[in-house]
Amino acid sequence: VSGSGRSSWDDPRDVVASKRDGNEIPGDALRSFVLGYARGEIPDYLAAAFLMAAFVNGLSRRETAELTRAMVASGSTLPLSGVSGPKVDKHSTGGVSDGVTLVFAPLAASLGLAVAKLSGRGLGHTGGTLDKLESIPGFRTRLSPEELERQVEAIGCAVVGQSEDLVPADGALYALRDATATVPSVPLIASSVMSKKLVVGTDLILLDVKAGSGAFMKTPEAAAELAEVCMQLAADWGRRARAAVTDMSQPLGRAIGNALEIAEAVRILRGEERGSLRELAVAFAGEAVAALQGRQLREGRAAAEEALDSGRAAGSFARMVQAQGGDPKVVDDPWSVLPSAPVRLELAVPGPGLRYIEATDAEALGRAAMSLGAGRVRKGDPIDPAVGVEFLAKVGDGVEEGETIAVIHARDQDRARACAVLVLEALRLSDRPVPPPPLIHGWHQASEGSP
Amino acid sequence: VSGSGRSSWDDPRDVVASKRDGNEIPGDALRSFVLGYARGEIPDYLAAAFLMAAFVNGLSRRETAELTRAMVASGSTLPLSGVSGPKVDKHSTGGVSDGVTLVFAPLAASLGLAVAKLSGRGLGHTGGTLDKLESIPGFRTRLSPEELERQVEAIGCAVVGQSEDLVPADGALYALRDATATVPSVPLIASSVMSKKLVVGTDLILLDVKAGSGAFMKTPEAAAELAEVCMQLAADWGRRARAAVTDMSQPLGRAIGNALEIAEAVRILRGEERGSLRELAVAFAGEAVAALQGRQLREGRAAAEEALDSGRAAGSFARMVQAQGGDPKVVDDPWSVLPSAPVRLELAVPGPGLRYIEATDAEALGRAAMSLGAGRVRKGDPIDPAVGVEFLAKVGDGVEEGETIAVIHARDQDRARACAVLVLEALRLSDRPVPPPPLIHGWHQASEGSP
Numbered sequence: 001v002s003g004s005g006r007s008s009w010d011d012p013r014d015v016v017a018s019k020r021d022g023n024e025i026p027g028d029a030l031r032s033f034v035l036g037y038a039r040g041e042i043p044d045y046l047a048a049a050f051l052m053a054a055f056v057n058g059l060s061r062r063e064t065a066e067l068t069r070a071m072v073a074s075g076s077t078l079p080l081s082g083v084s085g086p087k088v089d090k091h092s093t094g095g096v097s098d099g100v101t102l103v104f105a106p107l108a109a110s111l112g113l114a115v116a117k118l119s120g121r122g123l124g125h126t127g128g129t130l131d132k133l134e135s136i137p138g139f140r141t142r143l144s145p146e147e148l149e150r151q152v153e154a155i156g157c158a159v160v161g162q163s164e165d166l167v168p169a170d171g172a173l174y175a176l177r178d179a180t181a182t183v184p185s186v187p188l189i190a191s192s193v194m195s196k197k198l199v200v201g202t203d204l205i206l207l208d209v210k211a212g213s214g215a216f217m218k219t220p221e222a223a224a225e226l227a228e229v230c231m232q233l234a235a236d237w238g239r240r241a242r243a244a245v246t247d248m249s250q251p252l253g254r255a256i257g258n259a260l261e262i263a264e265a266v267r268i269l270r271g272e273e274r275g276s277l278r279e280l281a282v283a284f285a286g287e288a289v290a291a292l293q294g295r296q297l298r299e300g301r302a303a304a305e306e307a308l309d310s311g312r313a314a315g316s317f318a319r320m321v322q323a324q325g326g327d328p329k330v331v332d333d334p335w336s337v338l339p340s341a342p343v344r345l346e347l348a349v350p351g352p353g354l355r356y357i358e359a360t361d362a363e364a365l366g367r368a369a370m371s372l373g374a375g376r377v378r379k380g381d382p383i384d385p386a387v388g389v390e391f392l393a394k395v396g397d398g399v400e401e402g403e404t405i406a407v408i409h410a411r412d413q414d415r416a417r418a419c420a421v422l423v424l425e426a427l428r429l430s431d432r433p434v435p436p437p438p439l440i441h442g443w444h445q446a447s448e449g450s451p
Numbered sequence: 452v453s454g455s456g457r458s459s460w461d462d463p464r465d466v467v468a469s470k471r472d473g474n475e476i477p478g479d480a481l482r483s484f485v486l487g488y489a490r491g492e493i494p495d496y497l498a499a500a501f502l503m504a505a506f507v508n509g510l511s512r513r514e515t516a517e518l519t520r521a522m523v524a525s526g527s528t529l530p531l532s533g534v535s536g537p538k539v540d541k542h543s544t545g546g547v548s549d550g551v552t553l554v555f556a557p558l559a560a561s562l563g564l565a566v567a568k569l570s571g572r573g574l575g576h577t578g579g580t581l582d583k584l585e586s587i588p589g590f591r592t593r594l595s596p597e598e599l600e601r602q603v604e605a606i607g608c609a610v611v612g613q614s615e616d617l618v619p620a621d622g623a624l625y626a627l628r629d630a631t632a633t634v635p636s637v638p639l640i641a642s643s644v645m646s647k648k649l650v651v652g653t654d655l656i657l658l659d660v661k662a663g664s665g666a667f668m669k670t671p672e673a674a675a676e677l678a679e680v681c682m683q684l685a686a687d688w689g690r691r692a693r694a695a696v697t698d699m700s701q702p703l704g705r706a707i708g709n710a711l712e713i714a715e716a717v718r719i720l721r722g723e724e725r726g727s728l729r730e731l732a733v734a735f736a737g738e739a740v741a742a743l744q745g746r747q748l749r750e751g752r753a754a755a756e757e758a759l760d761s762g763r764a765a766g767s768f769a770r771m772v773q774a775q776g777g778d779p780k781v782v783d784d785p786w787s788v789l790p791s792a793p794v795r796l797e798l799a800v801p802g803p804g805l806r807y808i809e810a811t812d813a814e815a816l817g818r819a820a821m822s823l824g825a826g827r828v829r830k831g832d833p834i835d836p837a838v839g840v841e842f843l844a845k846v847g848d849g850v851e852e853g854e855t856i857a858v859i860h861a862r863d864q865d866r867a868r869a870c871a872v873l874v875l876e877a878l879r880l881s882d883r884p885v886p887p888p889p890l891i892h893g894w895h896q897a898s899e900g901s902p
Contacts, residue, residue, distance in 0.1 A: 017632040020506060045499035049631035052503035055471060180500035181468040 019053040027066045034070035038169035051182040059187035065236050071195035074169035079201040082149035085114040086292035092208040094126040095215050096366040097251035101129045102265035103281035106316035109156025110307045116152045117159045122375050125366025135258040135385030139326035155319040167195045184216040190229040198237050204291050205241040206284050212249030214362025220441040227444040234446035241446040242287050247437050250360040250395050253277035256369040257388010259338040266334050269317050271309040276439050339386040341409035345416040349399045355429040357397045364426035368419050372410050396436030470504040478517045485521035489620035502633040510638035516687050522646035525620035530652040533600035536565040537743035543659040545577040546666050547817040548702035552580045553716035554732035557767035560607025561758045567603045568610045573826050576817025586709040586836030590777035606770040618646045635667040641680040649688050655742050656692040657735050663700030665813025671892040678895040685897035692897040693738050698888050701811040701846050704728040707820040708839015710789040717785050720768050722760040727890050790837040792860035796867040800850045806880040808848045815877035819870050823861050847887030
């Protein structure tokens with residue numbers, strides 16, 4: 001079979017051999033393979049060989065679309081027909097201190113848009129929105145489709161767990177990719193991301209494609225490639241979509257850790273904190289308002305700024321928390337509700353004089369927080385919602401000896417000190433001023449009208 | 452892990468990610484991975500991802516040696532210290548109608564050499580020596596190491612099944628390769644072949660590396676590459692070795708099928724049949740005599756020719772069959788011992804006039820015989836020893852309309868007729884004379900004195 005060149009495609013090894021040899025797999029054969037895997041008829045080892053062949057030799061645009069089509073066909077859809085307003089979905093490819101969804105969902109709701117956000121859990125050094133929300137005691141992330149629609153219709157937003165019958169092939173393939181070192185592949189990520197967006201009935205898909213040390217895509221160029229492939233898929237499905245390639249060379253916000261990130265999101269929703277996280281949430285909300293309410297981008301952004309500064313966005317968050325079983329007091333007094341860690345270690349800038357933050361390794365900081373228990377190595381590992389790192393400085397900032405650069409929130413002194421070493425290792429200082437990196441590298445959009 | 456670039460090699464996914472990215476894996480990490488797989492600690496899907504990455508990105512000479520070293524370390528060895536004469540091993544990478552081992556082992560024994568041959572079963576379109584021998588009723592291929600040594604010491608040769616505790620990692624990896632379309636890779640084949648030769652204590656390793664439509668290596672160039680990698684491994688271990696790259700663009704002998712191939716081997720051992728199969732057996736025997744008995748290659752070949760024509764080689768075969776539980780009458784009157792098929796269909800050359808055999812697709816002929824039940828699709832499938840195809844013409848032969856070109860031995864008329872279609876499809880005729888292909892493309896040898 002595998003060495004012969006002939007192929008009837010009845011043997012699933014022929015699909016793998018074709019990709020192994022750099023050939024394009026016929027649509028039907030690829031679809032049968034993926035659906036066969038989702039049904040448990042193709043063994044893990046053969047799917048693993050396929051994933052590695054696809055990783056190394058790539059997938060064509062047609063193959064990527066067919067893979068995505070098979071993922072979509074593997075489960076049910078969520079039409080959201082019970083939601084009357086203009087619906088927007090927003091997804092991040094994953095980064096460190098990436099609380100944009102926590103801010104965006106209530107912010108967009110406060111602007112008259114509807115956000116039914118299906119989120120995932122964190123794995124490795126990037127946090128998961130569900131884990132963060134579950135640091136609010138009582139917060140429920142499992143809602144039935146009916147509950148979800150009812151909540152979004154009533155208060156404009158909901159953030160819930162990805163339902164397992166939506167794209168079961170993706171759940172199975174993603175776990176296998178994680179186990180076989182085949183995660184960071186553009187077509188595999190694109191089909192995973194977009195299949196989960198395409199099954200939900202929304203009017204606009206917004207993607208935040210992260211680029212830098214803390215992201216799967218290490219460079220803006222690689223992230224732009226991923227953004228383009230995702231936009232092609234949106235266009236293939238006739239869906240309206242925009243993607244921003246954004247900086248993940250340093251953590252987006254200041255907080256890395258679950259309750260810490262909720263507290264930070266609250267500060268932003270209350271208009272109390274500026275910075276990259278607010279800026280990005282406003283940029284996405286502005287895009288959504290412009291695209292779905294027929295307004296200028298400038299107007300959309302201004303409306304978003306106003307919703308944060310007036311407290312209206314915070315009100316939407318409080319309603320969402322209450323609707324999902326949490327205590328809405330988290331908006332007025334976060335630490336009266338959120339769990340906090342017993343040990344708090346302030347980390348000061350070492351060495352003499354004024355210097356500048358030249359680089360902070362976002363992935364290393366994510367791993368530092370993981371070392372405290374804030375993240376999980378393996379699916380299903382427990383996490384500690386209270387622990388984490390607040391990293392206060394941004395690339396380009398001038399810092400002086402003794403200035404507090406980070407606060408470590410830990411279970412005990414030993415872990416705090418071990419984490420401090422990791423945090424300092426993630427930091428590079430320069431004697432000369434350093435320009436801050438751009439937050440948004442560029443926007444991409446799906447060509448509309450097709451097909 | 453998989454996207455980060457850092458690696459402590461504690462996570463076996465790092466080994467896979469390294470090969471995925473085209474990097475060389477450190478020896479210790481590769482060794483732990485392979486031995487971990489052999490012990491069942493590395494799951495099939497992760498090993499499958501490794502195999503595909505190695506297939507597509509290749510393995511360096513150092514990695515191939517390390518992989519082979521791990522395979523050798525995975526099990527026990529067979530020193531053959533109880534065998535006193537000069538010991539030679541011969542292995543073919545697998546072809547259609549490849550009965551060389553059946554002839555070589557008794558031929559070498561009749562020349563004073565010792566051959567303890569560990570053979571495999573057939574899979575796909577290539578036959579296995581064990582399956583062929585087991586078409587002799589009563590023939591035992593499971594001998595203990597002690598029985599094996601005693602038989603070789605007494606009569607000069609034995610052909611037995613590969614023991615499972617010799618190179619367990621190879622057994623496991625080969626089954627996984629077969630299941631994941633990662634068989635035809637030069638370094639993976641080389642380490643599989645050579646690990647099984649290196650654990651046996653012999654004075655000379657002879658390899659027959661097949662090239663052509665009926666072999667894993669489709670071209671003489673690819674086969675030469677495999678031969679060179681095998682010879683490098685032999686040199687790394689300080690072992691004496693020779694490899695011939697030989698033609699497998701057409702079946703080597705005339706018979707394709709288990710009992711049919713035994714009958715053909717008997718004809719050659721009795722000096723009754725000329726042709727490529729005899730020629731190749733003589734070439735290997737000549738090399739062995741020259742290398743191990745300090746004689747000229749020409750003298751070695753002449754001695755082999757004489758052993759066939761005098762019947763001495765046939766006598767060794769009869770003794771081997773008897774020692775392993777079969778009826779030695781198979782040498783005097785094969786079909787009084789071997790099972791024969793009830794249906795015999797002669798296939799004539801279609802169309803008018805004198806024409807020439809331009810090409811015969813060895814793999815297609817192998818599959819035609821498989822369609823009768825002579826081979827197996829999956830490991831463990833039963834095979835029918837009696838059925839098969841005798842394909843009488845060789846590339847370059849002139850054939851006339853109505854001349855018998857093949858005889859099909861089948862269980863029933865329907866299968867015989869279906870097979871006839873496959874046989875005719877495997878044949879290409881030309882109006883103009885066609886030169887026969889060379890039988891031996893070239894010889895390779897391990898550089899001696901190293902390491």
